[in-house]
Amino acid sequence: MKIIEVKDYSEMSQKAAEYIIDKVCQNPNLKLGLATGGTPVGTYKNLIEDHEKNGTSYQNVTTFNLDEYIGLSGENKNSYRYFMDEKLFNHIDINKNNTNIPRGDSKDTEEECLRYESLLANYGGIDLQILGIGSNGHIGFNEPGTTFTSQTHVIKLASSTINANARFFNRIEEVPTKAITMGISTIMKSKEILLLVSGENKKDAMGKLLNGNVTESFPASVLKNHPCVTIIADKAAVSGLKSHCQ
Ligand code: GLP
Numbered sequence: 001m002k003i004i005e006v007k008d009y010s011e012m013s014q015k016a017a018e019y020i021i022d023k024v025c026q027n028p029n030l031k032l033g034l035a036t037g038g039t040p041v042g043t044y045k046n047l048i049e050d051h052e053k054n055g056t057s058y059q060n061v062t063t064f065n066l067d068e069y070i071g072l073s074g075e076n077k078n079s080y081r082y083f084m085d086e087k088l089f090n091h092i093d094i095n096k097n098n099t100n101i102p103r104g105d106s107k108d109t110e111e112e113c114l115r116y117e118s119l120l121a122n123y124g125g126i127d128l129q130i131l132g133i134g135s136n137g138h139i140g141f142n143e144p145g146t147t148f149t150s151q152t153h154v155i156k157l158a159s160s161t162i163n164a165n166a167r168f169f170n171r172i173e174e175v176p177t178k179a180i181t182m183g184i185s186t187i188m189k190s191k192e193i194l195l196l197v198s199g200e201n202k203k204d205a206m207g208k209l210l211n212g213n214v215t216e217s218f219p220a221s222v223l224k225n226h227p228c229v230t231i232i233a234d235k236a237a238v239s240g241l242k243s244h245c246q
Pocket of ligand 1: 037040
């Protein structure tokens with residue numbers, strides 16, 4: 001894992017956007033894996049700014065999001081489909097038909113998991129996957145204990161995840177308790193992974209990632225087994241930890 005330490009959230013967002021733009025310029029047909037949550041919002045803002053100023057085009061890019069809440073349709077403001085449209089897709093020239101997110105309102109969620117996994121396989125997998133990290137080490141919505149062999153599946157959210165994500169909802173009772181998420185093995189099949197980490201509330205997780213063992217009880221630790229991971233982390237999340245891992 002290569003670690004790039006940056007000053008703050010703003011610099012993380014800028015560097016991450018530059019990284020993605022570079023990949024899109026090298027390969028206009030990029031298959032790009034995307035994440036939600038607070039962490040990538042600034043990155044998406046920078047992508048939009050660059051698209052407006054420099055005309056970087058996403059016409060031939062195909063995107064795959066990591067996860068979606070079960071029970072929320074794309075029109076629901078708290079769905080990850082709505083989030084992605086608002087924060088990125090509506091502001092760049094991407095073809096919406098090329099933006100893929102598990103359907104949280106499918107009647108048969110198990111069937112939807114199979115559909116999503118085979119869709120990814122049919123496209124030949126993801127070139128670059130953007131990831132955030134949960135404070136309990138989750139990636140996508142793969143909570144602690146998820147097997148490293150998992151494919152796209154239904155997951156029951158940990159109470160710490162529900163608490164952490166309640167800030168996006170009016171009331172904690174509105175936070176869905178289940179989600180569809182790419183599995184750990186699905187994520188690990190990506191050719192390249194870019195993990196974004198910001199803020200002091202992620203420092204414990206970063207400590208475990210950098211200095212702990214590879215274990216299913218801390219899902220992000222699996223990234224140590226991937227040949228091409230870059231972490232962009234700000235000082236608040238990583239200072240004092242970095243030297244232990246290099
Ligand atoms: C969410 C998402 C993850 C995200 C993580 C961290 O629940 N499912 O993909 O990386 O939790 O979120 P945040 O960036 O808001 O800290």
